[in-house]
Amino acid sequence: MSVYSEKVMDHFRNPRNVGEIENPDGVGKVGNPVCGDIMELYIKVKDEKIVDAKFKTFGCGAAIATSSMLTEMVKGKTIEEALKITNKAVAEALDGLPPIKMHCSVLAEEALKSAIKDYYKKKEKVK
Amino acid sequence: MKYIYMDHAATTPTDQDVLKAMLPFFSEKYGNPSSLYSIGQESRTAIEEARGKVAKFIGAKHDEIVFTSGGTESNNFALMGVAWANQKKGDHIITSSIEHHAIINPCKFLEKRGFKVTYLPVDKYGIIDPDDVKKAVTDKTILISIMHANNEIGTIEPIAEIGKIAKEKEIIFHTDAVQTVGHIPVNVDKLNVDLLSLSAHKFYGPKGVGALYIRKGTKIVPYLYGGDQEKRRRASTENVPGIVGLKRAIELAEQNMEEESKRLTNLRNKLIEKVLTGIDETILNGHPTQRLPNNTNFSFKYIEGESLILSLDMEGIACSTGSACTSSMLEPSHVLLAIGLPHEIAHGSLRFTLGRSNNEEQIDYVVEKLKKVVNKFRSMSPLYKKK
Numbered sequence: 231m232s233v234y235s236e237k238v239m240d241h242f243r244n245p246r247n248v249g250e251i252e253n254p255d256g257v258g259k260v261g262n263p264v265c266g267d268i269m270e271l272y273i274k275v276k277d278e279k280i281v282d283a284k285f286k287t288f289g290c291g292a293a294i295a296t297s298s299m300l301t302e303m304v305k306g307k308t309i310e311e312a313l314k315i316t317n318k319a320v321a322e323a324l325d326g327l328p329p330i331k332m333h334c335s336v337l338a339e340e341a342l343k344s345a346i347k348d349y350y351k352k353k354e355k356v357k
Numbered sequence: 358m359k360y361i362y363m364d365h366a367a368t369t370p371t372d373q374d375v376l377k378a379m380l381p382f383f384s385e386k387y388g389n390p391s392s393l394y395s396i397g398q399e400s401r402t403a404i405e406e407a408r409g410k411v412a413k414f415i416g417a418k419h420d421e422i423v424f425t426s427g428g429t430e431s432n433n434f435a436l437m438g439v440a441w442a443n444q445k446k447g448d449h450i451i452t453s454s455i456e457h458h459a460i461i462n463p464c465k466f467l468e469k470r471g472f473k474v475t476y477l478p479v480d481k482y483g484i485i486d487p488d489d490v491k492k493a494v495t496d497k498t499i500l501i502s503i504m505h506a507n508n509e510i511g512t513i514e515p516i517a518e519i520g521k522i523a524k525e526k527e528i529i530f531h532t533d534a535v536q537t538v539g540h541i542p543v544n545v546d547k548l549n550v551d552l553l554s555l556s557a558h559k560f561y562g563p564k565g566v567g568a569l570y571i572r573k574g575t576k577i578v579p580y581l582y583g584g585d586q587e588k589r590r591r592a593s594t595e596n597v598p599g600i601v602g603l604k605r606a607i608e609l610a611e612q613n614m615e616e617e618s619k620r621l622t623n624l625r626n627k628l629i630e631k632v633l634t635g636i637d638e639t640i641l642n643g644h645p646t647q648r649l650p651n652n653t654n655f656s657f658k659y660i661e662g663e664s665l666i667l668s669l670d671m672e673g674i675a676c677s678t679g680s681a682c683t684s685s686m687l688e689p690s691h692v693l694l695a696i697g698l699p700h701e702i703a704h705g706s707l708r709f710t711l712g713r714s715n716n717e718e719q720i721d722y723v724v725e726k727l728k729k730v731v732n733k734f735r736s737m738s739p740l741y742k743k744k
């Protein structure tokens with residue numbers, strides 16, 4: 231099917247970092263009200279740096295590919311750098327998405343923001 | 358890699374015999390059927406022969422058949438034609454909530470033009486209750502349009518019974534028989550219908566040609582205006598090769614339908630059984646028995662349909678989620694929602710519609726691959742673990 235770029239199909243076929251992280255430092259769970267798709271993102275943080283990221287997604291090809299790409303992009307980034315990742319950046323890294331599927335990448339951005347929020351919340355508690 | 362096509366409700370390949378019958382009408386026998394010289398009259402004769410064939414096949418009379426560009430046009434013609442022609446009598450139309458978009462969208466258009474449309478609900482199998490039709494009728498009702506069989510879940514509707522109600526109340530009754538003609542017996546008198554839509558490419562004919570049956574005496578105005586073709590019921594130079602192809606497709610259906618529908622019913626039952634027993638948390642959508650011989654429709658909980666389609670395509674299997682026309686939309690199928698499936702389950706639905714090219718071996722292959730991809734996506738699903 232040619233609606234998706236080769237890169238999207240690659241990440242869809244072989245999604246990177248599928249699964250959960252035990253005792254994660256942050257978890258983001260978001261859903262898209264339009265299509266009903268759901269994404270869960272887990273991050274492990276060391277010294278303000280994301281050292282591991284994993285995801286679980288109920289969604290279309292684009293949702294799975296953006297989840298996969300996102301986990302690749304955030305790994306090794308500091309929290310501050312990660313916060314700057316937009317859905318557009320994820321889509322671009324995948325060589326683009328069909329317009330009707332751009333919203334799927336929003337899911338990835340939101341999952342990341344929510345995971346980082348969770349991380350901050352957890353850190354507060356530890357303090 | 359072998360390619361397994363299981364989306365015959367979307368379209369069927371044009372039969373070689375059909376193609377052969379059509380070919381001369383593109384280049385050698387190219388005359389305009391409205392021309393009086395002999396090459397034109399040759400086309401005219403071919404059209405009238407085809408008209409006779411179509412009519413006979415569905416139990417109609419020769420001049421009750423109007424050729425169209427396909428199911429969508431036939432449906433639009435039926436709805437608009439009857440609505441405009443009977444406006445003085447009333448402004449109410451009854452249809453169902455699981456019709457094809459070629460019915461739903463013209464209905465919405467008519468609503469914007471002042472008509473009132475009742476969209477009848479269906480039960481969990483997708484069946485319309487004739488009593489609901491009866492109750493919906495008002496003295497302003499001018500048309501009832503209910504599909505013969507549903508394109509997504511394959512449920513066959515009680516058309517004859519609904520037709521009886523329409524007849525008693527003297528309301529024009531249309532059925533969209535695009536999914537049934539050529540697959541199960543269709544007879545306009547037995548079904549008690551005044552109008553019936555059919556399309557050639559759903560039964561191994563070419564795309565772009567269909568017909569609308571219009572019972573003699575039905576009050577309807579044309580949908581296309583221009584020349585005098587089709588006894589002024591549908592202007593435009595006839596699609597002669599297409600019409601010839603439609604005729605040949607009907608001849609082939611006549612020969613094979615009975616046997617083929619038995620064969621497909623067996624294959625279908627095998628596929629249903631293997632999927633339901635081999636993959637847990639799976640639902641069969643549509644009626645268990647009152648369904649098209651070739652239709653299966655499943656919901657696989659906790660996963661989403663598009664991922665399944667893409668993965669099956671990579672394994673060489675073509676099937677669909679809901680209807681092919683909705684694949685660019687995000688909302689789950691209106692049919693699956695109408696039979697009461699929640700959003701997330703409707704999203705994970707697949708339709709396999711079988712046809713001539715399919716056999717037992719392919720069923721085994723499809724089920725094996727299906728198991729694999731369902732497991733893969735369930736293991737990635739945040740919903741599945743919560744069980």
Ligand code: FES
Nearest residue numbers: 265267290293334
């Ligand atoms: S369609 Fe919903 S995430 Fe892609």
